[in-house]
Amino acid sequence: MKILVCISHVPDTTSKINFTDDDTKFDTNGVQFVINPYDEFSLTRAMWFKEKQGASVTVVNVGNPTTEPTLRKALAIGADDAIRVNAEAQDGFFVAKQLAEVVKNGNYDLVLAGRESIDYNGGMVPGMLAAILDYNFVNGCISLDIDGASASASREIDGGYEKVTTELPLVIAGQKGLVEEKDLRIPNMRGIMMARKKPLNVVEPAEVVANTVTASFEKPAPKGAVKLIDADNVDELISLLHTEAKVI
């Protein structure tokens, strides 16, 4: 089994979100970048397939050279090799098209990604990739087992989960549950040393026209201060929720 894990390079959860260039660009000043948390679940599951079922694992990112430390971290966790498509990610469709080229050239039969990235939150790249490749697709995946060409998976639905079966080739958009959070891998020293010697291949992007453009970013209006209500006066809370907030 040849697995490709798609890695987004995203600002750490605790980052301050600011914009520059007239609110058209994300301000990366002082921001720590990490492997997208949703992708970590998929990467760890890929390691399981590597160790238990002899799969090979390649990681891929579409981005400029600044994303390479994030790919090296994925190599340190245990991926065999990495590919960076040398292009600024323009929109979800653009990224999906670039990834589709990588999948076709490498004949991967299982593509693991995260449900969404925590920066753009589009949640569209895995589905678009599956549609472009005509691969099967499971979104919001919380368990995955592969036996030969058969896959059984679960996905989260409102109020529960659904079990599905399908076949390889397959694209999975994973989230917590695919592996448990306590089982997520952290690179150790040996992994980090080995990662330096693993191949990180840079490929030039395919020509793709993005479908969407970010015209501008904006931040939510600043929130007013919290109204504190005395613990002995829950009547006031009920009255505020009824007459002021109008939610009960």
Next chain:
Amino acid sequence: MSVLVFADSSEGKFKKSAFEVVSYGKKVAEQLGSTIVAVTINVADASELYTYGAEKVISVSNDNLLTFNAKGYAAVLTQVAAQENATVVVVDSSVDGLYLAPLLAVNLNAGYASNVVALPSATSPFTVKRKAFSNKAFNNTEINTALKVIGLAKNSYGVHENAVAGSSESFDAQISESDVSVKSVSIEKASGTITIADADIVVSAGRGLKGPENWGMIEELAEVLGAATACSKPVSDLGWRPHAEHVGQTGKPVASNLYIAIGISGAIQHLAGINASKVKVVINTDAEAPFFKAADYGIVGDAFEVVPKLIEKLKAFKQS
């Protein structure tokens, strides 16, 4: 020319998001000087949609689509969009909407914006505002393709009545075996409770409750309010509550009208997942808990004293 909206249903009944999507699509059609067409799959009587402005409803019945199937549903919408000459397709941003929309967008060569929170601010270039950076910012996105797919964020536009004399027609969708190559085996769902995705009010509790045996009052409060119950990440990690209740960045997103957080400190990952809720109430013993900075109303106090009082007073309020 038309604005096509997908009115999602479950077991033959419309989801609440269906009415919001129709309300929104009606307004977008007005902006574009176009007409609205709603699509339903395996719903016997779709006339409910007329109340929200759907002048034309296309009903699809198909035995291969008795439960949700992303690729199959996307195939239906692709075929109807072609017949109706759609320029905009609106779906919701539920787990199902987010699953099918990217497939649909590729089928239609359409640009797609998910988690859209408002009506288009301009129609040329077609510009919509959507959530980004885990609710810490918005992204004004221009969609430059002839056909556009919009995923409307839950509870962002609201349900608006706009009764019309609608008409309904059936459509014979062509679904091949390859369209349903991901097959549903079973669906496990808690019955009789309100799901977090559907709830107007969510009552959520954290480690401040000290143990799973103390959730009785949280469930009672939720029952009085007609709310769904939820919990913080540590609580689901400890196994006090099922994973399905975990809300926050790596759990379920919440976009309810009212979110009540009890004994939850408000870690940034938790807030990222619930920030889209309109009104937030926090009850916590620690006045320094970060949640107080994110909340609209707060009570500094012991949940074990405040919550029972709140239940009692709410019962009285509901009766009056």
